[in-house]
Amino acid sequence: MQRQAIYLALTFVFVLTIACNAASDDWGDESESPSPTHQSATAAPEATPLPPPTVTSGDKWALWDGPTQLRGANIWQRVVVPDLDGRDFLGDDHVGPPYTQSDFDQLAALGANYVNISGPGLFTERPPYTLDEQVQANLDHLLHMIAHADMFAVITFRTGPGRSDFTFYSEGAGDWFDEALLIEWVWEEQ
Incomplete structure (x- = not known):
């Protein structure tokens, strides 16, 4: 195994x-x-x-009328588990890895106009299923930075009540992460 x-x-x-x-x-x-950390062995x-987008930033419906016009990146985040991740792997905030305004500005400068945020849901994974205000603040901050870079955003919630991010790595339960982190009873309970 x-x-x-x-x-x-x-x-x-x-x-x-x-x-x-x-x-x-x-x-x-x-x-x-x-940069020194991103040098390639070959040229x-x-x-x-890429050509600039042909749709003005205020005309969202026109994006669906012609050829593909959304281009960008998917970014991933999850709630940091300090005992598993340490302080460096995903950063030392509640949600990681961290992204900066510079990241989104550089993406936009390369011709991107879209970011898919694949991250934790707004509600806790375990009962009593309350709003996780730190996740909400992180999402608000990401959306602000993406808007400041003049890009569109789509939010994809990976987790929520009864489902943790570790459901995507279930075969590693008990191996590289504690089985208690695997929460996937959303499919069982009503």
Whole structure:
């Protein structure tokens, strides 16, 4: 079981690395030199810049009338579990990993006009299922930064009453995370 998990994780990292390298080749700007932490062993092929969006930022319905016009990124977040994540893995806030205004400004500068926020739901996973005000504040902050970068946002809630983020990693329960973190009784209780 552990061997399969390691194999799956290594395969995922390999595929993710290839996808990120391909994506960075498509989005790169050759006028900028790479930062020391993002240097590539080989020179990236010449990137073709994306045309600017043809829809004004106030005309949301026109996005659906013609060819594909939304382009951007999916971002992922979850509630940080300090005993599992430590202080560095996902950051030291209630929700991580952290994003900055600069992240969204750079994304917009590359031609993006859309961000899908895939993150924790607004209500706690365990009874009494109350509003998690820290999650709400984090979401409000993300939406403010995305709007400031003049992009659209879609919110995808990954968790909620009776369902934790660890439902997506259920095969790792008891292996790399405590089984108590696996909450998926939303499918069982009424």
